[in-house]
Amino acid sequence: MKKLLQTAALVALSAFGAAHTASAEGERYVFIEHSPDSDSWWNTIKNALGNAEKEFGVTVEFRNPPTGDIGDMARIVEQAAASNPDGIMVTIPDFDALKGPITNAVERGIPVITVNSGTHEESEALGALLHVGQPEFDAGKAAGERAAAAGAETFLCVNHFISSAASTQRCQGFAAGLGVELGNQMIDSGTDPSEVKNKVLAYLSANPETDAILTLGPASAGPTIEAVKENGMAGEIHFGTFDLSDAISAALKDGTILWAVDQQPYLQGFLPVALLTTYNRYGVIVPHHINSGPGFITKENIEAVSAMAGVYR
CATH class of the missing domain: 3.40.50.2300 (Response regulator)
Structure with a gap:
């Protein structure tokens, strides 16, 4: 854990000089995930992204391969990077297939936070600032x-x-x-x-x-x-x-x-936007990965969360 914290902190410090001068006006971020259009699970994350847009006054574009094809996802990452957004949030369903497009985005100077799928080690290998998700x-x-x-x-x-x-x-x-x-x-x-x-x-x-x-x-x-x-x-x-x-x-x-x-998907949408926004505006970033789960929902506590399923849970 100590090594993990040190690594993430060094990544944040090394990028500080470029990040802290970013303008707050017209900030645009791209969230890229791997599932097909038919997967409704991502509605909670879409809701979180919409709330984050309002909260921070930014624009967030949600993109995914319509059929869930990883090759299409890799091309979406390339296209997003070419559009020079203020930051990219991206899942890592296939490290080998996405390594090139994601590292290229990082090398272009675009701050990247990995989310949802992928490991802490894969996130670090890609040069991302940190990972928000469930191991x-x-x-x-x-x-x-x-x-x-x-x-x-x-x-x-x-x-x-x-x-x-x-x-x-x-x-x-x-x-x-x-x-x-x-x-x-x-x-x-x-x-x-x-x-x-x-x-x-x-x-x-x-x-x-x-x-x-x-x-x-x-x-x-x-x-x-x-x-x-x-x-x-x-x-x-x-x-x-x-x-x-x-x-x-x-x-x-x-x-x-x-x-x-x-795995609390709402956090996987809202937190990366909050983190990228504060990083670009003020040059600050948490020095470690964030685990959004796991937690367990059972018959004993389902009533407390069922009304929020698909929106916040």
Whole structure:
């Protein structure tokens, strides 16, 4: 941790001379993420970005590859950098594919904060100021330990975005928390609801000894909820998920889902804008990465947060 703090502090100090002279007038930032247009999970982050625009008097452009193609995302990063914004916020779903475009942006003198997916080490290697997000392997491991405490030994990880390293890290962490190998317990479900549901039903039929299910967000959780209700396993199998949605909130309340890992996406949108704005205006930056999660939402506390799902949670 000490080395991490020192590294981030040196990055901030080395860039101070250029950053503190930036004008506050007409500041424009670009937020780039990796998911397709169909992924509604990002609505909370969009809300946070809109609030940050009003709070700080800046403009924030939200961009993503319409189909979730990482090659398209890399080109979006290149285009954003070429437009010379005052800062870029970007996810790291595939370090190798995005290394060139992101480091090029940094070399152009554009302040970069990485968000959501990616590790602290990857963020530093790209030259970013810091990372705001949830350590995905650690979050998965904490979830696996929770399932292990309930007696689970085998599981199904429903990975709806298998091309994202962060998604696989969640599954790997869950296996580590259970103390088992991931092996073939992760399936590539895709995002089509019918296909997700059918693949989950097929896996559970072929592997009736499965003790637990982990879904990685609303895109896979919703169809999986339908699957376990259809095959009679709802409330009988240890079912946990990442993130929140109306369907997940309802499943937490009725006991189909036992817990949801909360990475607090609102913070992943609002904080990077706040940090880049204060960095450009005053030359100050926090000297460390910011972990926005994990936290756990259960039946006991869902009422306190369900009304805010999709807006602030």
